[in-house]
Amino acid sequence: MPNAAIKSTAYCLNHTPELGFHYGTTPYLERHDKPDSRFLADLPRFIQSYGDAARYAPNLAYIGAMTIGQLEKQPRPWHSNLADAPTRFGKYGEIMPEDEFLGLLDICDVFDLVWLETGFAESVREKLLVHPVLDAEVLKRLKAGRAAADIGGEIANKGALPLFFAGEVVGCCRRAHEVDETLASHVILENLACKAGSVLALLHLLKKAGMGPGEVDFLVECSEEAVGDMNQRGGGNLAKSIAEIAGCVNASGLDVRAFCAAPVNALITGASLVASGARRNVVVLAGGALPKLFMNSRDHVKKEHPALECCLGNFAVLLTPDDGTAPVIRLDALGKHSVGAGASPQAVTTALVWDPLQKAGLDFADVDKYAAELQIPEITLPAGAGDVPEANAKMIAALAVMKGQLERAAIADFVASHGLVGFAHTQGHIPSGVPFLGHAVDAIAAGHMKRAMIIGKGSLFLARMTGLSDGASFLVEASAGGQAGSLTRDEVKTVLLDALADLADSLRNAE
Amino acid sequence: MGKLTGKKLILLGERDGVPSPAMEACFAGSGAEVAFSATQCFV
Numbered sequence: 001m002p003n004a005a006i007k008s009t010a011y012c013l014n015h016t017p018e019l020g021f022h023y024g025t026t027p028y029l030e031r032h033d034k035p036d037s038r039f040l041a042d043l044p045r046f047i048q049s050y051g052d053a054a055r056y057a058p059n060l061a062y063i064g065a066m067t068i069g070q071l072e073k074q075p076r077p078w079h080s081n082l083a084d085a086p087t088r089f090g091k092y093g094e095i096m097p098e099d100e101f102l103g104l105l106d107i108c109d110v111f112d113l114v115w116l117e118t119g120f121a122e123s124v125r126e127k128l129l130v131h132p133v134l135d136a137e138v139l140k141r142l143k144a145g146r147a148a149a150d151i152g153g154e155i156a157n158k159g160a161l162p163l164f165f166a167g168e169v170v171g172c173c174r175r176a177h178e179v180d181e182t183l184a185s186h187v188i189l190e191n192l193a194c195k196a197g198s199v200l201a202l203l204h205l206l207k208k209a210g211m212g213p214g215e216v217d218f219l220v221e222c223s224e225e226a227v228g229d230m231n232q233r234g235g236g237n238l239a240k241s242i243a244e245i246a247g248c249v250n251a252s253g254l255d256v257r258a259f260c261a262a263p264v265n266a267l268i269t270g271a272s273l274v275a276s277g278a279r280r281n282v283v284v285l286a287g288g289a290l291p292k293l294f295m296n297s298r299d300h301v302k303k304e305h306p307a308l309e310c311c312l313g314n315f316a317v318l319l320t321p322d323d324g325t326a327p328v329i330r331l332d333a334l335g336k337h338s339v340g341a342g343a344s345p346q347a348v349t350t351a352l353v354w355d356p357l358q359k360a361g362l363d364f365a366d367v368d369k370y371a372a373e374l375q376i377p378e379i380t381l382p383a384g385a386g387d388v389p390e391a392n393a394k395m396i397a398a399l400a401v402m403k404g405q406l407e408r409a410a411i412a413d414f415v416a417s418h419g420l421v422g423f424a425h426t427q428g429h430i431p432s433g434v435p436f437l438g439h440a441v442d443a444i445a446a447g448h449m450k451r452a453m454i455i456g457k458g459s460l461f462l463a464r465m466t467g468l469s470d471g472a473s474f475l476v477e478a479s480a481g482g483q484a485g486s487l488t489r490d491e492v493k494t495v496l497l498d499a500l501a502d503l504a505d506s507l508r509n510a511e
Numbered sequence: 512m513g514k515l516t517g518k519k520l521i522l523l524g525e526r527d528g529v530p531s532p533a534m535e536a537c538f539a540g541s542g543a544e545v546a547f548s549a550t551q552c553f554v
Contacts, residue, residue: 343532
């Protein structure tokens with residue numbers, strides 16, 4: 001079966017503490033219910049500054065400014081053992097400051113819904129002029145701005161949401177309809193934030209791959225936002241809107257939704273499109289989830305722990321035909337959590353790990369690293385959600401014991417050697433295995449790793465349509481030679497006929 | 512009769528821990544009534 005190559009990867013963070021403080025679901029609901037609450041008053045004291053976020057080891061690992069090995073060696077707690085100097089750009093992307101991200105929001109708005117104050121828009125333009133991946137075509141979308149009084153009027157009278165920087169109102173996000181709740185200002189802001197993150201990751205991806213935007217054939221977007229209006233709430237194709245901003249004039253796209261399992265499902269979808277020859281190349285990408293910023297901050301503040309959920313996460317992956325060089329997604333050994341698989345941890349892990357191993361004829365130890373749910377433990381542990389990556393690795397190790405492939409006493413060693421430390425923000429779909437893909441591809445290409453398994457799990461039950469969860473997985477490994485090294489049935493026939501003709505010739509000559 | 516017969520259960524699960532359908536399966540046949548069962552996700 002043909003596979004698809006992972007040609008390039010990009011990962012970016014958008015440091016957006018003020019968007020989070022005002023519009024993250026947890027502080028937003030608190031402000032609605034108890035505007036004078038102690039939690040809201042205290043939260044700003046615990047928020048990580050940009051300088052610290054750009055020195056925070058998990059963030060550096062996410063953008064490729066630090067290897068996983070370096071992250072593992074970094075003393076803990078990471079939030080108080082920061083790197084010596086801030087790093088904005090890494091091998092895979094960047095950590096973008098909030099003022100520039102608000103500029104990117106404006107760039108991504110094609111319906112005049114984001115208004116930035118004139119002076120602020122100009123200051124952002126000056127900064128973005130020297131940005132390494134935003135070219136003149138993209139930058140010309142940044143609007144000139146509006147008077148502060150006009151912005152104040154929209155906020156006071158027309159339901160627009162204020163946008164803040166350094167505690168000041170610097171713009172607003174307007175509603176796109178007076179009645180339709182799916183086009184309300186907070187929905188538009190979430191969708192634009194998600195779109196902007198994807199655009200940034202896509203532009204980094206294209207630069208890294210040395211590819212022009214016109215060369216992109218197809219995009220598969222896999223965030224958790226619903227774009228549409230009241231007649232088609234999740235109408236979709238955010239992918240195409242992202243392609244438009246990035247100048248991918250020859251591309252179209254589609255969206256894949258499956259909660260946090262969407263990125264793995266989208267990568268399988270994109271790889272299948274490429275491997276079948278239906279699309280020349282596919283970019284799989286997603287922006288971040290604004291509502292999840294500071295999702296666990298109530299517990300962080302209560303425990304006087306840094307409120308680290310201040311960054312939107314996003315990624316983009318370029319899939320091309322297997323050319324025999326780049327690592328591939330194996331399409332012959334996919335994991336799938338089916339309706340009847342069962343909900344117990346054992347059943348889920350069997351479906352997502354054991355079944356694909358069986359299909360590939362592999363043992364548990366044949367996979368160097370299992371990447372399942374890579375949330376930063378310093379975010380989840382104080383909130384009572386445990387060390388999620390470690391918990392998943394333990395489940396895999398326990399299953400290996402049950403299958404007779406691991407001694408019970410070796411579980412801890414297995415978790416240490418085949419599991420991963422978490423380095424992704426609690427952005428739902430973002431941490432679900434995919435952040436490791438960049439590191440895995442590099443390690444496989446360098447010969448330091450043989451294979452990895454990427455596992456995504458999704459909480460479908462949150463939509464109240466089913467009580468089920470979901471999951472999908474795939475193996476990444478070195479190419480076995482690519483499609484260039486394999487033959488079609490017709491090519492085999494031709495080779496056989498040539499050989500028979502040669503044989504006939506040699507027999508004739510022998511006579 | 513089991514010691515849960517006639518009791519009512521509230522089951523709160525977590526996706527990456529033990530989800531509530533798995534708990535419901537464990538209590539099936541215990542004689543208890545599941546009054547509420549939900550799985551949550553904090554990531």
